[in-house]
Amino acid sequence: MKVKVAVNGYGTIGKRVADAVLKQDDMELIGVAKTRPNYEAFVAVQKRIPLYVPSGKEKDFEEKGLRVSGTIEELISRADVVVDATPSGVGAANKELYVKxxxxxxxxxxxxxxxxEVSFSSLCNYDEALGKSYVRVVSCNTTGILRALCTLNRYIGLEKARVFIVRRGADPKERDKGPINSVVLDPPKLPSHHGKDVLTVLRGIDILTAAVAVPTTLMHTHFVHLKLKHNASREDVLSAFSQTRRIMMVDSSILDAKSTSEIIEVARDLGRPRYDIPELIVWLDSITVNGDEVSFIQSVHQEAIVVPENIDAIRAVTSIESTAEASIRKTDESLGIGRWI
Amino acid sequence: MKVKVAVNGYGTIGKRVADAVLKQDDMELIGVAKTRPNYEAFVAVQKRIPLYVPSGKEKDFEEKGLRVSGTIEELISRADVVVDATPSGVGAANKELYVKxxxxxxxxxxxxxxxxEVSFSSLCNYDEALGKSYVRVVSCNTTGILRALCTLNRYIGLEKARVFIVRRGADPKERDKGPINSVVLDPPKLPSHHGKDVLTVLRGIDILTAAVAVPTTLMHTHFVHLKLKHNASREDVLSAFSQTRRIMMVDSSILDAKSTSEIIEVARDLGRPRYDIPELIVWLDSITVNGDEVSFIQSVHQEAIVVPENIDAIRAVTSIESTAEASIRKTDESLGIGRWI
Structure with missing residues (x-):
């Protein structure tokens, strides 16, 4: 019996989760919900994904030739699990419908x-989400930070984290969002919310985060500065990262690449769907270890990094895989995660 | 017997032409030539495309684990046709080798x-390239202009063209090129070179072009202002464009999309390789006709638009297809050109 999955919200995250669900042999995508008949709705129809819309809005879609399969409530009522990928805050408002x-x-x-009931990151706390009804996959920046931190915490032991985030200003498709010529303190008063968010998953560390937004659409980039529980060597850190799925170290001197645009270009050239990079990119040359201090730079593809975590979260709440390792392997193999050059 | 094709230069255009050649049943890609062992060389090896390098540079590649199949001269000597996709000016210097x-x-x-011997654009002058030895595919902007102009010239008759080009500042992969916060007159003195370039293919019209460069990596956009030989209706123009392969009209009100970033997003969502759009995008809502005057806005994906023209040019010089129509149909079907939403 495949898990019946509905995706509510077919924007940046929703459309990627929907495509990922279609690639799982233990899940069935029963439909996606969309409130606006824009080009993404056309894409859903083109991909033969059943489209569900708010009650009363059917005409707006059908006038444009977009076939509607039913209302959002009908979709939800038939699902085992719904992935809510609606805009921030709308998910909370939707919860009543899911409870009903x-x-x-x-x-x-x-x-x-x-x-x-639980905030979630696959490499950190899969077990805590097992059998739960409501799980929250943390944001792209938090997911990127947690991948690195949980890995070093597991292999070496982590005491303290200072993470400085250079955020992308907007997603590629966003035509009206900025900044276009500014570095925006986001927020000006430290800490940024990311540190607190990390603590919802990885408890008991001392963490401070700060963020600025810059004019690019291609990936967030983090300066990560850590204090370990013990002294370690650079090899210890490399070994921890290289043993970890969903972390990809990029050797800039070998590839002659030192920018997010070149990493994205590799993803384009290799034919990755939408040039997505769900892996956390750690810049190998940047990794610097000094006693118990570790510093490095990492980049996060904001559109893609949470997609495999959503797939794992579906497996955790339905208990169809009882270990993180089994779910992660299944997800990564189906999505081609970790194969690079 | 398949035509043996070599691609000299494996950058923005070369890697796309190589991938396109691999999809043709009447061509064989015998290898690509690359001078720098950067990430694009890794991609070629990943795709199992034989890599040829300048004599004496084999070690630079092999030190990075990149298998080299021979020297560039060896590659050229075995080819029936070479597509030269080296940087501007280098092609002319390479010609001696091709002649030899x-x-x-x-x-x-x-x-x-x-x-x-001839400058080339598939919709305009395929016949002139038949059996020639040396053919030049015009640039991306010129190709975009020629697609529209040759179409209206063929169906209605064209007298005069004024085209104002809003160029992308850099390609997505270019990490050091701008402008990043300026509109650059390119050049300040009119006309820009594009008009003269159009005349190398479509002779006998009165044309003036001008260009500015702006901070984006996503497509060139043209204001096209034309004087026809006769009065025409908007329907005449729509009919000409809709009958023409490689021109795609985009209805911004239906799609709720009015930017290059959204058009590129559709290409990403539909799984187009590298989000390439080899079609000329004409913005349907912008088409305005007043007697013998036609104005509209069009967008050109600078990385992709010349790729099908290069494939057609290979067929023309080898005479394996004797008509433009046959070659264009073959190219477009193999590359999925013209299928959209």
Missing amino acids: HGVKAIFQGGEKPNVA | HGVKAIFQGGEKPNVA
């Missing part, structure tokens, strides 16, 4: 942690 | 017209 129909729900990081 | 080995060559628009 007794459907398990995966929320995104734009929602407050209390929308769910 | 009696290999037919397709040059790109960065070269001066006199590098070749």
